[in-house]
Amino acid sequence: MTTPGTSTGTGTGLGVRGVTVLYRDEDGTVATAVDGVDLDVAPGEVLALLGPSGSGKSSLLRAVAGLEPVAAGHLTWDGRDLAGVPVHRRGFGLMFQDGQLFPHRDVARNVAFGLEMAGVPRRDRDARVTELLDLVGLAGFGDRPVTTLSGGERQRVALARSLAPRPRLMLLDEPLSALDRALRERLAGQVRKALTATGTTAVFVTHDHDEAFTVADRIAVMDHGRLLQVAPPADLWHRPATRRVAEFLGYEAFTTAPSRPSGTGTPSGPFAALGAPDGTVLAFGPGSLHRDQDGPVHGTVVTAGFRRGVVELVVDVTGLGQVTVVEPSGAYLGGAPAPTPGDQVRLRVDEGAVARVPNATDGPVGRG
Ligand SMILES: Nc1ncnc2c1ncn2[C@@H]1O[C@H](COP(=O)(O)OP(=O)(O)OP(=O)(O)O)[C@@H](O)[C@H]1O
Numbered sequence: 001m002t003t004p005g006t007s008t009g010t011g012t013g014l015g016v017r018g019v020t021v022l023y024r025d026e027d028g029t030v031a032t033a034v035d036g037v038d039l040d041v042a043p044g045e046v047l048a049l050l051g052p053s054g055s056g057k058s059s060l061l062r063a064v065a066g067l068e069p070v071a072a073g074h075l076t077w078d079g080r081d082l083a084g085v086p087v088h089r090r091g092f093g094l095m096f097q098d099g100q101l102f103p104h105r106d107v108a109r110n111v112a113f114g115l116e117m118a119g120v121p122r123r124d125r126d127a128r129v130t131e132l133l134d135l136v137g138l139a140g141f142g143d144r145p146v147t148t149l150s151g152g153e154r155q156r157v158a159l160a161r162s163l164a165p166r167p168r169l170m171l172l173d174e175p176l177s178a179l180d181r182a183l184r185e186r187l188a189g190q191v192r193k194a195l196t197a198t199g200t201t202a203v204f205v206t207h208d209h210d211e212a213f214t215v216a217d218r219i220a221v222m223d224h225g226r227l228l229q230v231a232p233p234a235d236l237w238h239r240p241a242t243r244r245v246a247e248f249l250g251y252e253a254f255t256t257a258p259s260r261p262s263g264t265g266t267p268s269g270p271f272a273a274l275g276a277p278d279g280t281v282l283a284f285g286p287g288s289l290h291r292d293q294d295g296p297v298h299g300t301v302v303t304a305g306f307r308r309g310v311v312e313l314v315v316d317v318t319g320l321g322q323v324t325v326v327e328p329s330g331a332y333l334g335g336a337p338a339p340t341p342g343d344q345v346r347l348r349v350d351e352g353a354v355a356r357v358p359n360a361t362d363g364p365v366g367r368g
Contacts, residue, residue: 019060095171107138137190238355
């Protein structure tokens with residue numbers, strides 16, 4: 001058996017150096033899908049590639065898998081160049097939006113497929129299948145025909161099947177995007193559990209912010225073929241590297257941190273209490289401001305609406321712009337009226353929910 005082995009050894013994992021992926025149209029036009037990306041994924045790490053549609057996430061993943069040629073730069077595993085190593089010799093597992101199970105095999109034989117191909121003895125195979133089905137929450141499903149499974153169950157079988165041969169790297173391309181939101185949220189946690197429990201190094205492509213934050217040890221934000229920032233979830237959320245990243249994450253309004261007037265040492269204005277070095281941009285989003293009748297910040301309600309247990313007020317904040325204020329909807333039980341457009345409100349700032357953006361210009365980042 002070509003046993004890639006688990007990825008928690010002494011290696012260095014995946015190296016991506018200046019990788020560019022190009023597509024050539026029939027008329028000869030060349031489009032750059034991935035543009036000189038540098039990235040490292042450490043052994044045992046789960047990295048999410050997050051970005052809008054068309055940002056180049058799948059192209060980068062497919063290049064790592066060996067499914068797409070690398071036009072410039074190179075890829076390494078544990079320091080060894082992957083150029084010329086065919087897909088099936090990389091020891092990488094692949095999982096896509098549609099898990100593409102074998103319809104004529106039952107659940108257990110789907111999970112066992114890679115082990116059978118590798119000549120793993122029956123007893124070891126059965127033990128591994130039981131272990132994996134247990135891990136993905138499908139204990140006892142072994143003899144079910146896959147045609148009787150729900151979409152979420154199918155994707156969990158596909159995950160178990162990919163993990164069974166202990167790939168040294170798992171590449172997941174939007175594995176949950178065909179499922180409904182509630183199921184996606186639940187399964188994202190399960191995918192993380194399965195990857196970390198098996199010590200599997202993984203790259204998880206998604207355009208869904210919540211999924212990326214749930215699944216990943218670090219998130220790489222991609223746009224127009226370039227990496228904008230690579231950081232652990234909390235660092236990315238609270239310290240977006242640029243305004244573009246902050247906007248992509250959902251921050252809505254920006255202001256430069258108040259500077260200290262020379263001589264007095266005390267900045268003034270409604271955001272004066274927010275500690276940040278001069279020139280830092282403060283980014284406000286849902287949760288950054290709360291209603292408080294004695295609050296120092298003034299605003300006018302633009303819209304108010306219920307959404308999954310909360311009331312969202314879009315408020316035009318004086319000196320800042322429109323920011324969403326989120327309130328538990330329990331406050332409106334019994335028909336208590338929600339604010340209406342045009343109402344004046346006072347607000348206070350939740351300092352921990354205001355991101356600090358270094359006043360850096362947007363551009364690609366170095367390797368993560
Ligand atoms: N086979 C192809 N031929 C030509 N252009 C392609 C091909 N595949 C992707 N592209 C283009 O490359 C760019 C990046 O596409 P890619 O699928 O990598 O982005 P993505 O971030 O994964 O998007 P999505 O989330 O929509 O899947 C897009 O502009 C896309 O139109």
